[in-house]
Amino acid sequence: MPSPLTHDDPQAFGPYRPIARLGSGGMGTVYLARTAGGRTVALKTMHARLASDPAFRTRFRLETDAVRVVGERFGAGVVDADPRAETPWFATEYVLGPPLDEAVELCGPLPEASVRALGAALCGALRQLHASDVVHRDLKPSNILITAYGPKVIDFGIARAAGDDHLTRVGVAVGTPAFMSPEQAGGQEHTTAGDVFALAGLLVFAATGRPPFGHGQAADLLYRVQYAEPDLSGVPDSLVPLLAQCLDKNPFRRPTTEWLASRLHDGAGEFADHLPGALLADIGRRASEVWTITPQRLPAPAEEAEIAVPTPAARISRRRLLCTVGGAALSAAGAGAGVWAWSQHAGSGPNPQPGPSNSLLPKKKLDSVWQIQVADPPDDTIPAQLHVVENLVTLVAGRGLGGIVAQTGHVQFASDQMESTWQVATDGKRLIRLVQKAGAENNAGKPGGFPLLLASVDLLTGKASDLFAEFTDFNGVLPENQLVCTADGVAYVAAGRGNFSDEGFLASQSWYLFAVDISSGKRLWTAPLPARRQGSIRLYFLSAAVVGRHLVTLQEANDGTVRAVVRDTRTGAVRWDRPLDGIKPDRVRQSMAVDAQQLYVGTTSLRALRLSDGGLAWDTQSGRPGAIFGPPLVKDDIVYAVQKERGLVCLTANGGMVMWEERGGQGAQADVTVPPVMGPNYMYNKRGSELWAIAWQSTHEPVRSFKTTGDRFIAHEKSGRVIALGGKFLAAFPLQ
Incomplete structure (x- = not known):
């Protein structure tokens, strides 16, 4: 998109x-x-x-x-x-049409007529290439675009003249393992016969929804391509002999594209006549949507902008300037000024006095641009979550939601509305929260009497000012109600039905995950969740993200294990559900590493799971048995993670092959509990009481450090800041 x-x-x-x-x-x-x-x-x-x-x-x-x-x-x-x-x-x-992999995801395996027409047309494309002595070398579903007039072959980044080896170099991709020819997988010359082998693999994928040699780690795939027989189960019987001949390990026994085309299709009819209706509809949708796209450009970080937009001064009442027992405080201790404080007992008296556990802490001698004192969140079973929303970073500390200007540390707003950190979420532009109806506090409310409410938060005042949805069939008082995530104008909510309890979940309660259109407040779908164990205080969802039509979640089961569950964003149906062995729930309560193809999970070995079916794409355990990795970060088809006692490691998203490792000998001190933070030139990782910047674009060595109390870090790219939370301080460091 x-x-x-x-x-x-x-x-x-x-x-x-x-x-x-x-x-x-x-x-x-x-x-x-x-x-x-x-x-x-x-x-x-x-x-x-x-x-x-x-x-x-x-x-x-x-x-x-x-x-x-x-x-x-x-x-x-x-x-x-x-x-x-x-x-x-x-x-x-x-090109107005989807890639073949998206077409198969949308329609399922294509009918035989579609596969035959597609194969014959691609034979024509390869014949055109081969006639000019050019081989493609990377035919795969994402490089084939389906239009109403026929397929289009794209991405010739590693195409070359047949027999020309002089452009091959270390570190440059030479193909996709699942669709390589045996000779290409073995490092030999990939000729026009190699493209025929890859074409047959594409047609197996189109007919069955999977590659002929399955999925898995790169090394396993390369072995199977060279030595194993292709899996042609599910391929129409009449196509099996043709494709089997094309998938012969001996390139000299494979047919020519002209011979193959003549046996695939007689050329009758238009290409569109052979496509499923759903695929034609998708092509038509893309053709119309391209004209509705208008230019949008993200703003420069504040320090690069020619004119700085002044930030309105925070309006903080006297009551909020006071710290009370059980309350929370945020005090300016660096750049910026003022005090952020509020009490969970807001109405206890006109002049409550500071309690011994909440007196303002002395400024830490940090290397930060600014720092603010913060309290712990109201429930210590759920760590505070940092959110990036426009020019702000927000979090729940004590009993309220606060918004801080990331560039300066200025407190934009401070709420005393008793928010919970798991009931606030953002898509980076809007801040959404669950709201209790007035008078619902500590009420044993039942569905209908105290409905579940959703509202947008005003980024200037912090108030839940725009109520956009109300659901009377859920109990809005239940503390375990959870705003899972928001994306693409949709909020995903976990909510319960049944009586209130201050002792955790009740076995008698029923729980659901549902999706809400933020613009209309309409519920799009509702899906049941498994019953929670009586008295459990562990929420259902640990982290979540939306990628295309996938709602990707990490859920905690009743037995304390973590499961990766992917749902269809259109219907809520579970596409796949699998356990993540060896992962502790509290280690994955942070930003998820996911791209259009895979979910990446660390904290033990580093592994990639395919979004399409949950299968294991690769696992570092095979190449580095016993190696322990921290939570990963994925960016532009590259995965970054910290390996215990080695430091920062960079791997290809496709295959998990190591591209480079941190140098300089300081990696043994690297923290493996948090993902690295990426800046334009440096990657940031905590080591002891210091935040280190590693030159990921050049030397791959640590170059400088900052003193920090933080144990959670996020990048606020617009302001050019690394935001750190921990040790009762929120602080900002340069993101370079």
Whole structure:
């Protein structure tokens, strides 16, 4: 899906103005762009840091040439290019259709007629390439776009002239293991026969929804591709002999594309006649939506902006300036001023006095840009959660929700409405919370009398000002009601029915997960949750994220184990559910590492689970038995995590192969309880009482440190700050 431009994306490439990002990887970025006359194109560029390398420039030029060779009939036709520009680029037609993997996810395995038509058309595309002595080398479902007029082959980043080895280099991908030919997997020359092998793998995937050699770690896949027989179960009987011949280990026994095409399809009818109705509808939707996309550009971090927007002064009452027994305090101890304080006994008297456990702490000698004193959250079974919302960082401390300007540490608002940290969530732009109806406090309320309410929080005042949903069939008083996450205009809520209890869950209660459209307040679906053990105080959900049509959650079961559960965002149906052995619940109460293909889980070995079916894509246990990793971070198809006693490690998202490891000898002190925080040039990780910056873009060595009491860290990219929470202080450090 298109995403907004970043503040430093170029304004134009030749006559083309980028209006959105379509994707970004290790080699470059692809934009949706338009001309002044309204022509829409896909524009691919090379990362600036690679443009100075002649070998990468040569590869980029050859990719442009290969796209031209395949032509407009079978590929995205090149409309313009400037491979000699300071940032090389080329523009192609914008293809109106989903990749094959998304088409199969939407429709399920394609019918035989669709598979045959697809195969015959792709034979034509390969014949066009091979006639010019070019081999693709990376045919896979995501590189095949399905249009109403036929498939289009894209991504020629590793295509090359047959027999040409001089562009192969260490660290550059040479294919996708699940769809490689045996000779490519063994490091031998991948000829035109290798593309035929990969094409047969694509058709097996289209017919069954899985690759011919299954899923798994890269090393296992490479072995099976070379030595195991393909799994053709589920392939239509009439196609099995054809595809089996194409998947022969001996490249000299594989058929030509011309022979294969003649046996797949007779060429009758239009390509669209052979596609399922749901797929045609999706193609039509994409064709109309592309014209509704308008340019959006994320703002620069505040320190880079030419004009700083003044922040309204916090209006804090005298009552909030006082600390009381059992209350909480946030006091300015760095840049910024004022005191944030509120009491859980707000009405106990006009001038409550500070209690011995809540007197203001002395300023810590930290290296922070600013620091603020904070109290612990109201329930110590759930650690405080940090949220990034526009220019703020928010958290629940003591009995209230606070919003702090990340750039300066200025307290924007402080609430005394007794929020719970698990009942507040954000998508980065809106802050949403569960609200109790007036008079509901400590009431044994039942459904109907005290409904469940959802409201938006005003980012200037902290008040729940916009009530957008009310549900009378849930008990809004239950403390265990949970706002799981919000994304794409939808809030996901876990809520219960039955009587209130101050001793945890009741076995008599029934619990549900449901989705709410924030704009309309309409409930989209409701799904039951398993009963909770009597007296349990452990919430259902530990963390959650939405990726495409997947609601990805980590849930805690009654026996204390952690399960990864993925649901369909459209219906709430469980797509898959699997246990995560060896993981303790409290270790995964933080941001989830997930991308469009996989969920990444650390805290023991580092493993990747496919979002499509929950299968194990790879696990570091096979390459590094006994190695322990902290929670990971994934960015641009790269996974970053801290390995115990070694430090920061960088791995490919596709296969889990190590790209580089931290140098300098300080990795033995690295903390494996929190994920690393990424800045433009440095990755941040705690070691003892210091936050270290590691040069991930260059030397891979630690370069500087900051004193910190923090044990939880997040990046606030807009302000250029690392926000740290811990030791009763909230502090900010430079994010560089």
